[in-house]
Amino acid sequence: MRVFPLLIWTGGVLVVLAAAIAIAFVVSPWPSVLIIQRTFAGGDTASEAALEKHVPPGIVSVGNVAYGLGPDEIFDINYPPGAASQLPAIIWVHGGGWVAGSKEGVANYLRILAGYGYVTVGVEYSTAPGATYPTPVRQVNYALKYLLAHAAELGIDPNAIILAGDSAGAQIAAQLALLSTDADYSGKIGIAPALTRAQLRGIILVSGAYDINGLKLDGPFGGFINTVLWAYSGVKDFLNDEQFKLVSVTQYATAAFPPAFISSGNADPLGPQAVALATKLETLGVPVDALFFPPDHAPLEHEYQFNLDTAAGQEALDRMVDYLSATLAR
Template sequence: MLKLIEDKPEVPANIKVSRDLVYKVTQEKTLKLDIYHLDSLDGERPLLVFIHGGSWKKGNKDDYRRYLVDYAQKGYVTATVAYRFSQEATFPAAFDDVVCAIKWLKSRAADYHIDPERVAVIGGSAGGHLAMMVGYHARDENYQGECATDETDAGVKAIVNLYGPVDLTTDFAINHPSVQQLIGMEYSGETKSAYKACSPITFITPDDPPTLTFHGTIDDIVPIVQADMLDEALRKENIASYYHRLDGWPHTMDLSLKINNYCQYYMDEFFQKHLE
């Protein structure tokens, strides 16, 4: 029988949690984030920002508590952010929100033991998509988001992508109701540019951060070919790509204890190399 992780573990007594910190107020909702770190933490530590999935239309910032607690125990500062769902505001709203959250965290780095120069974004599925959008596009000169007047650098040093979609102009994406809802229109020749602007692969350039990807070969939500395309695009631009193509595993495979342990092992190596 497949053993699953405890996805909502109790927070140990040695972990300090700052919950429901308001980082942005929009017409649709008030957006909040949580921060975890060792109560005894001294000095500045790398920040890991986790972005939950849910087809851009559901989910909760508490969904990744397993990772938040585990990586706080390992000495990192971890954060998890809420963002607007596609039924509330279409793209680029969710992307803008995550960028604003990162700027908020960096601007308050001294309050939470954060080293603003050592930040990684981690996301699964829709959250992986948003993490890659942040990593590949947030620092582009032609990106003018809702927090553009905040001159805090939104750049990150590393990306962890768990089975996220990278090209929304492909057949699987253009016919997917969740993608259509995210963009706010059906795909056509006239709307192709909107789908391209929502695709992380569009924005990959040689100065982008190293990327660690986990994707299962039998994923029936986000096809494995999406991860194949990402790895190829990154390597073409000489960006460090660490790609784990996990044979026989489906979407959200890291709910399995075996795969979660596997992912954390390689995430540990990745963060040690690119954040420490």
């Protein structure tokens, strides 16, 4: 006799729950971000496993060195075999759409780069929505300050720093390059740079986003882009937020920007962003080593460079190493 009332009650609960979930996706980026974080974690695990066989023997790694007091304010550092003197350092900012990812997701790639004779550092930072812009920029800048202050004991040449990053990390790294080379821009953000222009010898930017006005917010990836920028900015109307407009590196780049290696895949939705930044820098007279692929090349998706089992991934690594050698010799 009670079956029908129970079914009605259960159905009502499900309707209310479904409505609550739908509303949650509208009023907060958190539900979508949780899904994105799980997806990115799985991708990082697979990428790291595939790169393991490419890590050269003898790399010395030290993990979770604190550069600040926060739980996310840590870094990993890697040394080539037999490193006995201060070496140029590649400071890498991981990707993850500003809401996900971790330094563990680029750990093996940085070990591989260390094998070419560099100190490599994978910096962790807090992600959105828990930490909004410009928190990650401040944190990585503080990590740079720590690395410079402890350069002697860490085996780093403080006058041979290369900033680097992938995806969202490329945007953060590029913004730090602007901070380090443009006092007016630094003042607008309110972050005093840890690096001087003389110390910042170059920058590696792969699969990054550099201009929010150039993103297709209504395209196939529009939902994802809107979610992560809402989460990172902390405001739903992020396009009209005056402070958040400063994330658009391409709009603010100057001739003082460091020599850059820039690349993206030909099937990467962010590819046009990389091309636009490379073009702007070249117009300004900044030395740029750009690696792009023609439309008729086999499709190369976002973060193609981490797949060293492909010719394109290996080419990107080779070009990075050549760029590093040439840039540090200037």
